[in-house]
Amino acid sequence: xxxxxxxxxxxxxxxxxxxxxxxxxxxxxxxxxxxxxxxxxxxxxxxxxxxxxxxxxxxxxxxxxxxxxxxxxxxxxxxxxxxxxxxxxxxxxxxxxxxxxxxxxxxxxxxxxxxxxxxxxxxxxxxxxxxxxxxxxxxxxxxxxx
Numbered sequence: 001x002x003x004x005x006x007x008x009x010x011x012x013x014x015x016x017x018x019x020x021x022x023x024x025x026x027x028x029x030x031x032x033x034x035x036x037x038x039x040x041x042x043x044x045x046x047x048x049x050x051x052x053x054x055x056x057x058x059x060x061x062x063x064x065x066x067x068x069x070x071x072x073x074x075x076x077x078x079x080x081x082x083x084x085x086x087x088x089x090x091x092x093x094x095x096x097x098x099x100x101x102x103x104x105x106x107x108x109x110x111x112x113x114x115x116x117x118x119x120x121x122x123x124x125x126x127x128x129x130x131x132x133x134x135x136x137x138x139x140x141x142x143x144x145x146x
Contacts, residue, residue, distance in 0.1 A: 006094035011044045018057040026077045051091045058082045059091045073109040106144030113137040
């Protein structure tokens, strides 16, 4: 029986290195971009969450500070072989639970058009019109609980 666990991990850790590989492969390379061309030192101040299968990172997301105490969820990626199994949703829910306990009032994100349905299922609401980020259409979505 395989065990999937969710936890926060730190910038610069082995888990962080695994996350960079996953994020680059799924979120940057298909757009002709390279994550390693970006200034990753800023991510030291961010919060990094992961899903792990038998100790290996299989999904990741990160949070940056936003306005009004909300956190900005970014760079959500799930290993292709593990997509469609509820792991991304589990990671989002784990993160929400952790942040709620800490008094964070909610989360916002910029969802790629292809991911809007996923975030709707997770309880996020679309706010405003479609806009372009990294050259592709996105929607601003948020979920507040405070």
